[in-house]
Amino acid sequence: MAEAHQAVGFQFTVRPDGVDVKLSQEVIKNIYLSGVTAWEKRAIQFKNGILTGVYPASPSSWLIVVIAMMSSLYIHIDPSLGMIDTIKDNLPHRDYISVQTRAVLSTILFATGLWLFLIYLLRYTLKALLSYHGWIFESHGKMSTSTKVWLSLVKMFSGRRPLLYSFQASLPRLPVPSVDDTIHRYLESVRPLLDSEQYSQMEILATDFKNSKAAQLQRYLILKSWWGTNYVSDWWEEYIYLRGRSPIMVNSNFYIMDLLYLTPTHRQAARAGNVVHAMLQYRRKLERGELAPLRALGTVPMCSTQMERIFNTTRIPGIETDTVQHLTDRKHLVVYHKGRFFQVWLYTGGRHLLPSELETQFQRILNDTSEPQLAELKLAALTAGNRVPWALARVKYFSQGRNKVSLDAIESAAFFLTLDDEPQGYDPANTKSLDSYAKSLLHGKCYDRWFDKSFTLISYPNGKMGVNAEHSWADAPIVGHMWEYVLATDCFHLGYTEEGHCKGNVNKGLPHPTRLQWQIPKECQDVIETSYLSAKQIADDVDFHGYLFTEFGKGLIKKCRSSPDAFIQLALQLAQFRDQGVFCLTYESSMTRMFRDGRTETVRSCTSEAVAFVRAMEDAGATNAQRLALFRKAADKHQHMYRLAMTGSGIDRHLFCLYIVSKYLGVDSPFLKKVLSEPWKLSTSQTPQQQLNLVDINKFPKYVGAGGGFGPVADDGYGVSYIIVGENLITFHISSKFSSPDTDSCRFSQHIHKAMLDIQALFKPENDKKTVEHTEHVQLENGKKHI
Numbered sequence: 211m212a213e214a215h216q217a218v219g220f221q222f223t224v225r226p227d228g229v230d231v232k233l234s235q236e237v238i239k240n241i242y243l244s245g246v247t248a249w250e251k252r253a254i255q256f257k258n259g260i261l262t263g264v265y266p267a268s269p270s271s272w273l274i275v276v277i278a279m280m281s282s283l284y285i286h287i288d289p290s291l292g293m294i295d296t297i298k299d300n301l302p303h304r305d306y307i308s309v310q311t312r313a314v315l316s317t318i319l320f321a322t323g324l325w326l327f328l329i330y331l332l333r334y335t336l337k338a339l340l341s342y343h344g345w346i347f348e349s350h351g352k353m354s355t356s357t358k359v360w361l362s363l364v365k366m367f368s369g370r371r372p373l374l375y376s377f378q379a380s381l382p383r384l385p386v387p388s389v390d391d392t393i394h395r396y397l398e399s400v401r402p403l404l405d406s407e408q409y410s411q412m413e414i415l416a417t418d419f420k421n422s423k424a425a426q427l428q429r430y431l432i433l434k435s436w437w438g439t440n441y442v443s444d445w446w447e448e449y450i451y452l453r454g455r456s457p458i459m460v461n462s463n464f465y466i467m468d469l470l471y472l473t474p475t476h477r478q479a480a481r482a483g484n485v486v487h488a489m490l491q492y493r494r495k496l497e498r499g500e501l502a503p504l505r506a507l508g509t510v511p512m513c514s515t516q517m518e519r520i521f522n523t524t525r526i527p528g529i530e531t532d533t534v535q536h537l538t539d540r541k542h543l544v545v546y547h548k549g550r551f552f553q554v555w556l557y558t559g560g561r562h563l564l565p566s567e568l569e570t571q572f573q574r575i576l577n578d579t580s581e582p583q584l585a586e587l588k589l590a591a592l593t594a595g596n597r598v599p600w601a602l603a604r605v606k607y608f609s610q611g612r613n614k615v616s617l618d619a620i621e622s623a624a625f626f627l628t629l630d631d632e633p634q635g636y637d638p639a640n641t642k643s644l645d646s647y648a649k650s651l652l653h654g655k656c657y658d659r660w661f662d663k664s665f666t667l668i669s670y671p672n673g674k675m676g677v678n679a680e681h682s683w684a685d686a687p688i689v690g691h692m693w694e695y696v697l698a699t700d701c702f703h704l705g706y707t708e709e710g711h712c713k714g715n716v717n718k719g720l721p722h723p724t725r726l727q728w729q730i731p732k733e734c735q736d737v738i739e740t741s742y743l744s745a746k747q748i749a750d751d752v753d754f755h756g757y758l759f760t761e762f763g764k765g766l767i768k769k770c771r772s773s774p775d776a777f778i779q780l781a782l783q784l785a786q787f788r789d790q791g792v793f794c795l796t797y798e799s800s801m802t803r804m805f806r807d808g809r810t811e812t813v814r815s816c817t818s819e820a821v822a823f824v825r826a827m828e829d830a831g832a833t834n835a836q837r838l839a840l841f842r843k844a845a846d847k848h849q850h851m852y853r854l855a856m857t858g859s860g861i862d863r864h865l866f867c868l869y870i871v872s873k874y875l876g877v878d879s880p881f882l883k884k885v886l887s888e889p890w891k892l893s894t895s896q897t898p899q900q901q902l903n904l905v906d907i908n909k910f911p912k913y914v915g916a917g918g919g920f921g922p923v924a925d926d927g928y929g930v931s932y933i934i935v936g937e938n939l940i941t942f943h944i945s946s947k948f949s950s951p952d953t954d955s956c957r958f959s960q961h962i963h964k965a966m967l968d969i970q971a972l973f974k975p976e977n978d979k980k981t982v983e984h985t986e987h988v989q990l991e992n993g994k995k996h997i
Contacts, residue, residue, distance in 0.1 A: 258373055258498050258499045258500065259499075261373060261376070262373050262375050262376050262378075262499060264329055265369055265372060265373070265376040265377075265379075266329075266332050266333070266336065266367060266368060266369030266372075266376070266380075267325070267328065267329045267332060267369070268369075271325065272321075272322065272325045275321045275322075275324055275325045275328075276317075276318055276321040276322070276325075278321070279294075279317045279318075279320060279321040279324070280314070280317055280318075280321075282317070283313060283314075283317060290320050290324075293320055294313075294316050294317055294320050295316075297316035297319055297320055298312045298313060298315075298316035301315060301316065332367055333379055333380045334380075335367055336364070336367040336368065336377075336380040337380045337381070337382050339360065339363055339364050339367060340364065340380065340381060340382050340510065340511070340804070341382040342360055343804075343853075343856075343857040344356070344357065344360075345357040345360065345361070345507075346853050346856065346857060347850070347853055350773070361507070361509055364509050364510065365509055368509065368511070372502075372503055372511075373499040373500060373501075373503070374496070374499040374500065374501045374502070374503050374514050374517070375499050375503075375514055376499075376503065377503055377511035377514075378513070378514065378515070378806065380511075381511065381513055381804070381805060381806040382804075382805055382806065383435060383439065383440065383441075383805060383806055384435070384440050384441060384442060384802060384805040384806070384807075384808055384858050385435070385858045385859075386428070386431050386432050386435045386441060386864065387858065387859050387860075387864050389420055389424040389425070389428050389868075390420065391859065392861055392864045392865060393416050393419075393420055393424075395854075395859075395861050396416070396861050396865065396885065397409075397412065397413060397416055398817075398818070399814040399816075399817065399861060400412060400795075401818055402793060402816060402817065402818045402820075402821040403793055403794070403795060403816065412884070415880055415881040415884060416881055418880075418881065419879055419880075419881035419882065423872065423877050423879055424868070426875070426877070427868045427871045427872055427875070427877065428868070430871045430874075430875070431864075431867055431868060431871055434867075439806045439807045440805065440806055440807035440808060441867060442802075442809070442863045442866070442867055443807045443808065443809050445866070445867060445870050446809060446810075446863070446866070447534075447682055447683075447809075448531065449866075449870060450866075451532075451681060451682035452525075452531050452532040452533065452534070452682055453530070453531045453532075454597070455596060455597045455598055456596060456597070457594055457595055457596055457597075457744065457745055457748060458525070458593075458594075458597075458661055458662075458680065458681070459593075459594040459652075459653050459656065459659075459661050459745055459748065459749070460652060460653055460748050460749060460752055460921035461748070461921060462680070462681045462682070463652070463661055463678055463679060463680055463681060463920075464652075464678075464679055464681060464686055464918060464919065464920040465648065465651035465652050465676060465677060465678050465679070465918050465919060465920075466651075466676065466677045466679070466686070466689060466690060466693050466897075466915075466917070466918035467647065467648070467651065467676050467915065467916035467917060467918055468635065468674050468675045468676055468697070468915075468916065469697060469701075469912075469913060469914065469915060469916070470636050470758075470914050470915065470916040470935075470941070471636070471912045471914065472701075472912050472913060473635065473672065473673040473674055474673070474700060474701050474705075474706060475673050475706045475710035475711075476672055476673040476710060477569075477673060477706075477710045477711060478572070478576065478629065478669055478670065478671050478672075478673060479569045479570075479572040479573040479576055479629075480565075480569045480673075480706060480710055480711050480712045481669060481673045481674075481675060481700075482568070482569070482572045482627065482629065482667075482669040482675070483565040483566065483567075483568035483569030483570075483571075483572060483712045484565045484568075484569075484700045484704045484706070484712055485667065485669075485675055485696055485700055486543070486556075486565075486568050486627065486667070487562065487563070487564065487565040487568055487704065488695070488696040488699035488700050488703075488704065489521075489624075489625070489667070489692070489696055490556060490562045490563075490624075491562075491699060492692055492695050492696060492699075493520070493521045493624065494562075496517060496518075496520065496521070497538075497539075501517075504691070504803075504900055506804070510804060511804075512801075512803040512804060513803040513804070513805065513806055513807060513808050515806075515807050516683070516684035516685065516688045516809070517684070517688055517691070518536070519534065519536045519664060519683045519684060520664060520665070520684070520688065520689070520692055521540070521624050521625060521664065522536060522537040522538060522539070522540040522622070522623075522624055522664075523535065523536045523537075523663070523664035523683055524620075524621040524622075524662050524663055524664065525662040525663075525680050525682055525683070526604075526621070526662070527593075527597050527598075527600045527601035527604055527662070528597075528601050529598060529601050529602070532597060532601075532682070534682060534683050535621065536683075537622055540622055540623060540624045541555060541556055541557045541624075542554060542555050542556055542619070542622075542623055542624065543556060543623045543624050543625055543626065543627055544619055544620045544623045544626055544627070544660075544726070545572070545575055545626075545627045545628070545629060545723065546590065546626070546627070546628045546629070546658055546659075546660070547575050547576065547578070547628070547629040547631075548582070548631060549581075549582030549586055549587035549588075550575075550578070550580065550582050550583075550586065550725060551586065551589075551616065551620070551725065551726040551728075552575050552578075552723040552724065552725055552726070553619050553623075553723060553724045553725075553726060554568075554571050554572075554575075554627075554723045555721070556568075556624065558720060563720075564712075564714045564717075565704055565712035565713065565714060566711070566712040566713065566714035566715060566716055566717070567714075567716075567717045567720060568712070569711060569712045570716055570717065570718065570720065571720065571722075571723055572629065572669075574722055574723060575629060575723055576629060580725070583727070583728050583730075584728075584730055584735075585728070585730035585734070585735045585738055586728050586730070587657065588656075588657040588738050588739070588742050589657070589728065589730070589738060590657045590658065590659060590660050590661070591656055591657040591738055591739075591741045591742035591745055592604075592737070592738055592741050593659075593660055593661040593662045594653070594656045594657065594659075594661050594741060594742070594744075594745035595740065595741025595742070595744045595745050596741065596744060599737050599740065599741060600737075600741065602737075603734055603737045603738075604617070606734075607730070607731065607733075607734040611729065612727045612728065612729055613728055613729060613730070615726075615727070616726035616727055616728055619726055620660060620663075620726070621662075621663075623663070625663055625664065625665055625666070625667060626659070626660040626663040626665075626666045626667070627666070627667045627668075627669065628654070628658050628659055628666055628667070628668045628669065629669050630650070630654070630658065630668055630669060630670050630671065631671060632650070632670070632671070633670050633671050633672035633674070634646060634647040634650050634651075634670045634672070634674050634676075635647055635670065635672060635674040636756075636916060643756075644755075644756025644757070644758075644916070644943075645754050645755055645756055647674075647676070647756070648754045648756055648919055648943060648945075649749070649752060649754050650668070650676075651668060651676040651677070651678055651918075652678065652749075652752065652754070652919070652920075652921060653745070653748070653749040653752065654668070654678075656742055656745035656746050656749050657742055657745075659678050661678070661680060662680060663680065664679065664680055664683055664684075665677050665678065665679040665680065665689060666678045666679075673710075677689060677693060677918075685799075685801070685809055685810055686895070686897060686918065687801065687897075687898055687900060690897060690898065690900065690918070691900050691901065693915070694899070694900060694901045694904055694915070695901065695904065697905075697913075697915065698901075698904035698905050701905075701913060702904075702905070750948075751947045751948050751949050752921060752922070752945060752947065752948075753945065753946045753947060753948045753953070753954065753955045754919075754943070754944065754945050754955055755944045755945075755955035755956045755958075755959050756916075756919075756941070756942070756943055756944075757941070757942040757943075757944065757959040757962070757963070758939065758940075758941055758942075759939070759940040759941070759942060759962070759963065759966060760938065760939055761963075761966065761967060761970075762938060762966075762970060763934065763935070763936065763937050763938040763939050763940055764934050764936070764937055764938075764940075765936075765937030765938060766937075766938075766970070767970075770970070770973040772841075772842075772845050773845060773848075773849050774934050775848075775852070775896055775934075776844075776845035776846075776848040776849050776852075777845065777966075777969065778896075778932060778934075778940065778966075779796075779798060779815045779820075779848055779894065780820055780823060780824075780841065780844055780845060780848070780969065781962060781965040781966045781969055782796070782815070782892065782894060782930060782962065782965070783796070783815065783816060783820045783821075783823075783824050784823075784824050784827055784961075784965040784968070784969070785958060785961035785962045785964075785965040786892050786928075786961075787824045787828070788828075788961045788964075788965070789953075789957065789958050789961045790891075790952065793816050793821055793824075794816065794891035794892050794927070795814070795816060795888055795889065795890055795891060795892075796814060796815040796816040796890070796891075796892040796893075796894065797812055797813075797814075797815075797890040797892070797893040797894065797923070798812070798813040798814075798815045798852075798894045798895065798896075799811075799812070799813075799894070799895040799896075800812070800813045800852055800855040800856055800860070801856065802855070802856060802858060802860075802863075804856065804857070805858060810863075811855040811856070811858075811860035811862065811863050812855065812860060812861065812862040812863070813848070813851050813852050813855045813860070814851065814861060814862075815848060815851075815892075815894065816892075817844065817847050817848065817851065819840070819843050819844035819846075819847040819848075820844045820847070820848065822840050822843075822844070823837065823840040823841050823843070823844040826840050827968060827969075834971075834972050837972055838972045838973070841969065841972060865882060865885050865886070866886065868882060869882040869883075869885075869886050889923075889924045889927070890923050890924060890927065891924045891926065891927030891928070892927055892928055892930070893920075893922075893923040893924070893927065893928070893929045893930070894929075894930045894931070894932075895920070895930075895931045895932075896931070896932055896933065896934070897917040897918055897931060897932070897933040899915075899933070899934075899935070907935070907936045908936075911936065914935045914936060914939065915933065915935065916933070916941055917931060917932065917933030917935075917941050917943060918931060918933075918943065919931040919943025919944075919945060920943075920945065921945050922945045922946050922947055922953075925947055925949070925950055926947075926950040926952050926953060927946070927950075927953065928944060928945065928946050928953060928955070928958055929943075929944070929945040929946070930942060930943070930944050930945075930958075930962075931943040940966075942959060942962060944958055944959055944962075946958070
């Protein structure tokens with residue numbers, strides 16, 4: 211084959227008179243260009259590393275300080291208070307250096323020390339400023355004078371044009387709340403869920419813990435917070451994710467959907483080509499640190515640590531615990547199609563493959579009619595089943611030979627791509643279309659996604675895309691940030707030809723994708739089949755329903771002077787009560803990325819105020835005025851709890867870490883055991899929109915994402931993810947289990963719909979009054995103009 215000949219870098223022939231060596235100029239050129247690109251990349255990373263290392267100062271500021279100090283030599287003023295003379299007198303080999311040279315050297319050394327001191331002073335000043343969180347507790351739309359002054363100081367000390375990791379050294383550490391505060395908030399959170407006797411027992415357990423073991427555990431936790439950058443995140447990753455031995459498919463992994471209403475092209479290979487190229491552009495910016503850091507209010511920076519492991523990352527199975535393997539600069543990806551694994555190189559001649567070149571490679575895979583090798587079809591089911599069998603099989607059957615080479619290719623790939631063979635996507639004429647789409651992204655056929663990769667990109671025959679992401683290395687907003695960039699780049703920068711192909715010339719001279727080779731023995735085949743059957747049982751039990759709420763959205767909710775998130779959370783509480791007839795422990799995910807290495811915290815949404823509001827909604831004797839008053843009180847409480855969680859004063863991460871310390875010390879705590887064993891029957895999460903500047907939704911209303919979701923957390927509960935898009939759309943992703951007789955995802959969506967409308971109806975008199983006042987005002991103004 212021509213491709214095979216092109217892949218040969220050199221040939222040699224042994225002759226009687228010696229060895230005749232023939233070099234391929236094309237290969238030598240590619241090697242040269244690849245080397246140039248590698249050195250260019252290192253130079254940019256080195257430069258950006260320096261810029262980040264001295265931030266919020268700049269390298270040029272060093273020269274300014276040096277010049278200022280040097281000028282003191284000529285005006286006979288010593289700003290160093292004698293330190294320059296001390297340095298001059300203690301320079302090594304000073305007898306061999308002239309007096310003037312010694313003066314210059316000592317001045318430069320002092321100036322450099324002063325410059326470094328000023329950098330640390332700026333950093334710690336900024337860190338002290340960022341430790342203030344009073345601004346977040348102020349009413350929306352209102353800003354106190356002190357907060358305005360604080361915001362101005364943060365802007366002043368933040369420097370100009372920060373890179374992705376510029377603020378990392380200035381972010382404050384996550385504070386350890388006091389035990390008294392945490393226990394008080396915990397008891398307050400469970401009060402509406404327990405009867406008087408149960409609550410009294412919980413109070414006794416909490417008081418006993420507080421008076422006996424808590425102080426010792428708290429001291430160790432405070433010590434850890436001083437020593438490490440974050441007292442929660444490493445334990446959270448290890449004990450919540452990596453030590454879990456049950457399947458990660460459905461139970462841990464989550465998914466993100468494509469654009470809701472539009473498909474830029476219906477050509478599968480072309481769409482995959484553009485999306486993969488956009489991901490490579492994002493990765494290049496990420497590696498160089500050139501992405502803009504995410505900032506609240508456009509000023510307060512968020513931690514970017516999790517973004518480091520988006521690419522080139524794989525969860526490696528272990529007997530007792532898994533590990534996260536992160537590599538650098540991977541130049542290939544692995545593609546799965548109809549039971550075959552292909553390796554595709556992403557670079558040629560020292561550059562990324564162009565979208566048209568990637569389309570050619572993916573189309574070659576789609577056109578390949580070869581059959582899967584023995585046991586290759588369901589091989590990826592190993593990553594979908596229980597972790598221990600996969601860990602044992604990996605050591606026994608994939609530690610040598612061709613199996614090791616092929617597995618290394620998958621685990622070292624930039625990411626994993628599946629070219630699916632069944633179309634998916636939202637179809638307004640099919641109410642179940644989002645259900646099928648979500649289940650395909652969440653678990654697929656249980657063997658056509660590599661669930662251990664940081665993420666699997668999924669491409670469908672109709673041009674739709676999606677992502678399945680492993681959860682241990684990062685949280686959903688991190689993957690969402692990348693996906694927002696990719697979709698915007700795909701649609702508004704790369705684009706397609708009129709025929710739907712990628713733009714650019716077609717390069718047919720690229721080496722073909724190569725098949726990965728496997729040799730799977732019978733014993734390993736049995737493990738694969740067992741893992742597949744286990745995973746299929748989990749997948750078949752997922753009852754999923756996707757639901758678009760279009761009656762109103764963020765715009766109308768804000769006109770009601772309510773937080774959209776609080777509005778939806780209270781609607782979920784009302785829907786839960788109507789669906790189940792009881793209240794339950796509710797989990798809402800909140801981020802703690804205003805702190806170094808921060809991840810998430812839990813907001814316990816089922817508060818006493820929320821319960822009072824729901825009961826009033828179900829009480830026929832309550833008036834709308836009473837219900838509205840209770841709603842506002844419950845919404846304010848929810849907002850306060852959310853803000854506490856964001857600022858490091860949550861409940862659950864603190865109790866979780868106290869529990870971990872107790873296990874290390876061998877301390878038995880009935881209170882902590884009880885807390886950590888409570889089931890979350892309603893688990894919720896909002897998918898945030900982080901880069902609103904990428905797409906103008908008002909100008910392009912059809913270019914909106916559908917958000918993403920996750921599997922049910924409890925066997926008899928619901929998982930609800932939602933995304934608030936624009937002013938008039940909220941998309942819900944609802945999951946539960948068919949095996950539970952008490953849950954039904956479609957039924958729950960109906961309860962959500964009615965709850966949203968019922969709550970909105972409470973505000974109608976207010977809105978009608980505002981509308982009348984506005985109309986009268988307009989009429990009056992028009993009358994004045996007429997006069």
